[in-house]
Amino acid sequence: MTQILDWRPEPGEVVEFELATDRTPVPHDVPASHFQQAHLRLAAAHRAAGRRQSPWVAMVFDLPGRADLDALTDAWQGLVRRHEAFHTWYEPESEDLTGFRLPPGSLTVHPVRVGDLTSTDELRAYVHRRMDEQTWTGRPGLLAGVIRRDTASTVYFAIDHAYTDGHSLALLFDEICSRYHAARSGTPIDLPPAPGYLDCNRRERRRSASLTAAAPELAAWSEFLAVRDGDFPRFPVELGNDADALLPGRRLQYPVLTDAEARAFRAHCARHRGGFGAGAFAALALAQWEFTGNDVYRVLTAVSTRAYPRLLPVHGWLVNLVPLLFRLPASPTFADAIAAAQQGFQRARAGYDVPLHRALELLLDGGDVPSIPPMVSYVDGRAAPGSRDYLRANATVLTGPDNASGVSMWFNWFPDRADVVASIPDTPEATAGVPKYLDRVREIMLTASSGARRAS
Known part of the structure; x- marks a missing residue:
């Protein structure tokens, strides 16, 4: 990216x-x-x-x-x-x-x-x-x-x-x-x-109309918002943007793991009842706890709304943001964090078809959503059609110049590597602090991967 x-x-x-x-x-x-x-x-x-x-x-x-x-x-x-x-x-x-x-x-x-x-x-x-x-x-x-x-x-x-x-x-x-x-x-x-995306729009509208503030499908959202009286999560380091204004942004790209290291990392996560994505969220949560002492990890995470195989060829914006929340145990280890993150993600993923904007409209006064909500995404890009040809074709996604109020991150696992891309406000505080946090996240993941490779 x-x-x-x-x-x-x-x-x-x-x-x-x-x-x-x-x-x-x-x-x-x-x-x-x-x-x-x-x-x-x-x-x-x-x-x-x-x-x-x-x-x-x-x-x-x-x-x-x-x-x-x-x-x-x-x-x-x-x-x-x-x-x-x-x-x-x-x-x-x-x-x-x-x-x-x-x-x-x-x-x-x-x-x-x-x-x-x-x-x-x-x-x-x-x-x-x-x-x-x-x-x-x-x-x-x-x-x-x-x-x-x-x-x-x-x-x-x-x-x-x-x-x-x-x-x-x-x-x-x-x-x-x-x-x-x-x-x-x-x-x-x-x-x-x-298939066309308009049918997906029709389904979303029917789903929105069926929801009320008391709907059980909104329980995860209610818990997520109750932690800070309706506020969205704050990043673990100072960003120099207390007003949460939409500022010019900058892009950081970190190599995290080679493909062999990524496979070892996934095997380590599997031994502790989680997947690669849960391991990434666990590393983010553990680093947050080390930086701030906060043992509750909250973030919006991207999930696909392509619920059925027949929807896989649809071209459109079929992604939703869902509320991921989990609590670390006392004196947490990375293994503890993986299991907690997996449970939190499974609960969040169950609400893949609850539209973000509708949930906030029902649960918050005014239902305001940041124009670019900070989020964390994990994608196993190895499963994408033609992904084995990305290197040969020098394929890459381009985006326009960044704007950011908070920090958004994309963890991607490709055939040759796993990396993380972060969009951050272009402030001195964010430029100094976010890399330190990401360095620690990467260190946690590398340590787990190295341990798994030695054990095998």
């Missing part, structure tokens, strides 16, 4: 893939999801205030040699017709976020040559500007392009975050590669229709 300001693309010939249709969009009546509403309205507020923003997530990866434009055009056209996220959308400037759709068969893709960009800085600035421009138009918010070179070509694409999550990006990497190689070889590719 790389901030676009840190991306260093090699110069080359830039070609973009323009999406067109000869049909007029027609309204649809499916409301936006809670997260989509929050995202789109925040983006609209930034635009109204004249603030530049990058409300997208993106991916870049390499293809060998000089990319075949006909094959890439064919790949993108097949993809945008297959996924509902590219022919339905919500109008971001309308008060009620009116939904629109297009017939998928009306979408066509055409390559447009931009020209040779000979400077890395010029190229990065161009791609950044185009991503910002193309992904907030309301219509299918997609920018796709390629930087062509004789030795290797870099594909880039960005999508409004309202219509995509990390799982969806991984699907696009695998699908574009598969479609491209099939088109080049003349081999037919037969992919089944993909």
Whole structure:
């Protein structure tokens, strides 16, 4: 995961893939999801205030040699017709976020040559500007392009975050590669229709309507909020942002474990009734206890709402934040913390389909949610389609410049390593304190992994 300001693309010939249709969009009546509403309205507020923003997530990866434009055009056209996220959308400037759709068969893709960009800085600035421009138009918010070179070509694409999550990006990497190689070889590719995200939005709305403040499904939320009278968790070190303002952020990326160390770490966690994710949360909690003496660990954690196998191919933002809470025993060991974290995560995960915004609306006066809630995510990226090709393809996720009020962290386990990325407020206090905390978290995980490897 790389901030676009840190991306260093090699110069080359830039070609973009323009999406067109000869049909007029027609309204649809499916409301936006809670997260989509929050995202789109925040983006609209930034635009109204004249603030530049990058409300997208993106991916870049390499293809060998000089990319075949006909094959890439064919790949993108097949993809945008297959996924509902590219022919339905919500109008971001309308008060009620009116939904629109297009017939998928009306979408066509055409390559447009931009020209040779000979400077890395010029190229990065161009791609950044185009991503910002193309992904907030309301219509299918997609920018796709390629930087062509004789030795290797870099594909880039960005999508409004309202219509995509990390799982969806991984699907696009695998699908574009598969479609491209099939088109080049003349081999037919037969992919089944993909379910659409609008059905997921309908289910979320029905779920929201079924909830009341007394619903048992909100018990975990009630306990989570009761710890600090409705406040969200404070980070264990000083951040220099007592007002919890949304500040310019910076990105820290830490290698945590090699793949062999990660497998040993998981084996250690399994011996203590937990998984890799529970071990990461246990290390965070134990470091918090050492830094502050606080034995109650609370954090929002990301979970997928793809509850059934048939939803795995859906392209959209199918992620929720759930309340993880557990208490460490007296004089805790790491083994104690793993078991407690696993129990806490299982309880939190059971509420995967309780929308964050609806829970807070019911339990808090006003139901205010931070525009970017601090959270911790764990993803086993080894299971993603095409993940074995990430290294060969130099694939990485790009994000816009960070904004942060607190600290958000993403633990990712890839085929070659496990790492953690942290988004923090760009303050002297956070810059000094957060690395010390993460160093201790990494030390706890490495010690457990080393012990497990010696024992084996």
